Amino acid sequence: MNRHLWLAAACASASLTLACSSPAGPGPLQKPDGGRGPADSLLKVGPPVPVSPRDGQVASSVMPRLEANNSRGLFTPGLDLLLVFEVFDEGDALVYRSAPVAQDPSNRTSHVVAVALAAGRPHSWQAIPIRDGLQGPPSARALFRTP
Amino acid sequence: MRRTVLLMVAALLVAAPASAQYPPVRDPYLTVTYGSASRSQDAHQQGRFSLYQEDVAFDVLHSLDRAGFIDIGGGARVWRGLFVGLAYTVRLQETVEGAIDAFVPHPVSYDTFRRVEGPVPGLEHREQAVHIQAMWRFAPTPAFQIGVFGGPTIFNVSHDLVEQVSVAEVGDPFTQVNLGEATLRRETENGFGAHAGIDAMYRIVRHVGVGGMVRYSRATTGLAVPGYPELELTVGGLDAGLRLRIGF
Numbered sequence: 001m002n003r004h005l006w007l008a009a010a011c012a013s014a015s016l017t018l019a020c021s022s023p024a025g026p027g028p029l030q031k032p033d034g035g036r037g038p039a040d041s042l043l044k045v046g047p048p049v050p051v052s053p054r055d056g057q058v059a060s061s062v063m064p065r066l067e068a069n070n071s072r073g074l075f076t077p078g079l080d081l082l083l084v085f086e087v088f089d090e091g092d093a094l095v096y097r098s099a100p101v102a103q104d105p106s107n108r109t110s111h112v113v114a115v116a117l118a119a120g121r122p123h124s125w126q127a128i129p130i131r132d133g134l135q136g137p138p139s140a141r142a143l144f145r146t147p
Numbered sequence: 148m149r150r151t152v153l154l155m156v157a158a159l160l161v162a163a164p165a166s167a168q169y170p171p172v173r174d175p176y177l178t179v180t181y182g183s184a185s186r187s188q189d190a191h192q193q194g195r196f197s198l199y200q201e202d203v204a205f206d207v208l209h210s211l212d213r214a215g216f217i218d219i220g221g222g223a224r225v226w227r228g229l230f231v232g233l234a235y236t237v238r239l240q241e242t243v244e245g246a247i248d249a250f251v252p253h254p255v256s257y258d259t260f261r262r263v264e265g266p267v268p269g270l271e272h273r274e275q276a277v278h279i280q281a282m283w284r285f286a287p288t289p290a291f292q293i294g295v296f297g298g299p300t301i302f303n304v305s306h307d308l309v310e311q312v313s314v315a316e317v318g319d320p321f322t323q324v325n326l327g328e329a330t331l332r333r334e335t336e337n338g339f340g341a342h343a344g345i346d347a348m349y350r351i352v353r354h355v356g357v358g359g360m361v362r363y364s365r366a367t368t369g370l371a372v373p374g375y376p377e378l379e380l381t382v383g384g385l386d387a388g389l390r391l392r393i394g395f
Contacts, residue, residue, distance in 0.1 A: 026376055029205070029206040029248055029249075031204065032252075036257055036258075043255060131256075132256070
């Protein structure tokens with residue numbers, strides 16, 4: 001009888017030993033790799049759309065008013081964004097960059113260029129959405145001429 | 148698995164000659180057992196799904212604990228005290244609460260993740276097993292019988308896995324996010340393992356005995372939502388229960 005009890009004890013001990021071992025887990029949770037938007041954008045927003053001047057229009061002044069439809073969040077409607085307006089000369093050199101301008105709630109934001117551009121020359125401009133120092137996708141370039 | 152099988156074979160080889168001094172039990176039998184299956188396992192399920200043009204990475208902790216079980220079995224003698232038989236075990240349904248830990252991408256900024264944790268209630272786990280067993284039975288006294296048994300076990304496991312989880316933004320500046328309801332997917336898988344155990348029965352009338360049973364069974368199964376890494380679950384565990392035995 002004693003031999004059987006020893007046997008039972010041995011079986012139970014071995015079973016418990018096996019019970020304590022578990023399969024290895026998958027390891028700690030890893031943060032996914034981050035993505036980027038179009039044109040290396042760091043914001044998940046749509047680009048602003050130039051309204052005027054565009055398509056080679058002649059601006060009313062050498063300090064033209066630039067007007068763009070607002071940038072919008074792809075997943076967050078009503079997002080507060082700023083726009084920066086940039087103007088380039090015919091050699092594609094940056095000749096003007098505005099301070100960030102809060103987007104107008106009317107969905108169209110305008111800005112008057114604060115320097116006199118070279119008269120009678122072709123130029124282009126774009127608007128870039130900004131939030132918390134991060135830059136979103138720029139608008140398409142819009143072409144115009146100064147008077 | 149190999150260790151368990153070796154253990155069972157050794158147990159039966161030792162038990163057989165050791166019990167030679169006792170008269171063998173000859174009757175075929177049926178048993179019904181009710182008891183508690185003891186185990187403690189924390190298994191991690193990881194997955195990813197797309198949100199806001201990036202990935203949500205999540206880890207769900209599935210904690211399995213004690214559960215009740217019912218076991219029905221039977222066997223017949225094939226040689227001296229050696230019986231072969233089958234036992235079917237079903238664990239009573241378990242609903243476990245998982246815990247999710249996730250990296251959720253920001254809805255406005257790329258490469259900005261919020262770490263969020265929360266419960267995942269209502270994960271169901273079902274487990275049933277068929278034990279094919281060889282048992283050596285002997286009777287130290289006319290009323291008292293002992294059986295040492297073991298053999299292969301086929302498990303069938305059904306378990307709820309998390310496929311996705313919804314998120315609810317708290318609002319601008321989107322530094323906080325709450326986890327919503329999880330989308331669950333029930334996966335079923337078979338596992339092949341082994342079992343070994345001992346039962347002791349006291350005969351209360353000519354064909355009926357009562358007693359107890361202790362059995363350890365084990366197998367590892369992998370359950371996965373398609374496209375996700377597997378959740379490795381160890382099924383089985385240490386079962387202990389009260390047994391009613393009917394002999395013929």
